[in-house]
Amino acid sequence: MTLPPDDDQVPHSSLAGPALPVLAETLRSLFKELGRSQRDFSAHVHWDHTAVSRYLRGERLPPWEFVGTLLREVETARGGPMSPEDRDRIAALHRRALEERNGWSALVQVLRQDSQLAEERARRAESELQAVATNRQAQDEGWRWSAFTGSLAERGWPEDSLTALDRATARTVACLADPTAELACRTTGVVAAGAQSGRTTIGAGVIARALDTGYRLVIVFSGTLNLLRSQTQRRLEEALLARDDADQQLQARFPLLRLTSEESDYRSMPSGSALQFEKRNKALPLFAPPNLYPAVPRLLVVKQNVAVLRKLLQDLRRAGPTLEEVPALIVDFEPSRPYLALHGGASGDKTAAQPRIDLIRSEITNLLPRAQLVRFEHQVTCASPTTTMRSESLWDGPPDFVVSAHPWDPRGAWEDPA
DSSP: OOOOOGGGSOOGGGGOSSHHHHHHHHHHHHHHTTOSOHHHHHHHHTOOHHHHHHHHHTSSOOOHHHHHHHHHHHHHHHTSOOOHHHHHHHHHHHHHHHHHHOHHHHHHHHHHHHHHHHHHHHHHHHHHHHHHHHHHHHHHHTHHHHHHHHHHHHTTOOHHHHHHHHHHHHHHHHTSOOTTOSSOOOEEEEEEOOTTSOHHHHHHHHHHHHHHHTOOEEEEEOOSOHHHHHHHHHHHHHHHSOOSHHHHHHHHHSOOEESSOSSOOOOOOGGGGGGOOOOSOTTSOTTSHHHHTTSOOEEEEEOSOHHHHHHHHHHHHHTOGGGGGOOEEEEEOSOOHHHHHHHTOOOHHHHHHHHHHHHHHHHHHHTOTTEEEEEEESOOOOSSSEEEOOOSOSSSSOOSEEEEOOOSSTTTTTOOOO
């Protein structure tokens, strides 16, 4: 953007009036948020440094093009759009200052400002509608779920196994809270799937459906061993990420941010930045569709280890209050202590560390009032494929629902032919 001709500027003496000083003070306050010098800013936006200095001191009335440029830079620094109320207030101040100047030139600038504001509002509205429409399409069509089941079919899964998987995962996600609901609600459920029955595959299906629905933070607890955690991470990535060029195009539209990898468990991050979710419309909560659907989901596969869980807890605390608005899904692949005790599977070391692990997991959950917990157990007695119950805690007491995913085919409907 270039500086308007200098002869179009009006001397300070003719700009006397109540609106200009208030406008200049407002612009100076916004400029401070950028944390950069006037000269650096001027070079960055290609605007004359002397003119910028006079605008910010209130010696000259800036054209709306300059004000709009400053507002866009501030929004970039904030990581999100300014509220419509703040924009309207600044626009009203600028218009008042223009009207105080009188004359035809002021009228022309007022009309130009109105036109620019209308165009900007139209672009913002179109962008928000496009984001909502695109992600609603992903939800309606179940893109991640379709891609997941399509890959299973390509690997030779029989139709009856895919049908059973569809039923179990659909029942599970149907029992979870609506991620766009105004009222925050925690839900806990159990999926009963026998040992060596493909629990990770069922879990990947639940995660795929949950992401399509609108859940934006997925935390997977995979056990206490590095090998198991690495295997779980690899299986989930195979299920949820792109595998060919067509998938990669869709992946670009619906990205998934992985905060752990097959080689690396969760590590502390500066200021918890990777767990901070940006909002397109700051006047709305994150779970509102205009903010929720464009938000990039996060996936973490973590070992149930005190040191690792503490890192995650600290970063969640640093992520800020927006985290309270994030629909989160917690998936626990570790069998419960009653099951381990019954079958003699709990080691002495694990028993000693379990109380601290339970405490940290509870603290993590308390930071996520919109968290939904799905635990995978080897054996749960239930009278029907879906049973609902009440619970007092996500980790203790009876769950809100139980879904039976035991294969109806005695040959093992969940076995992976590959």
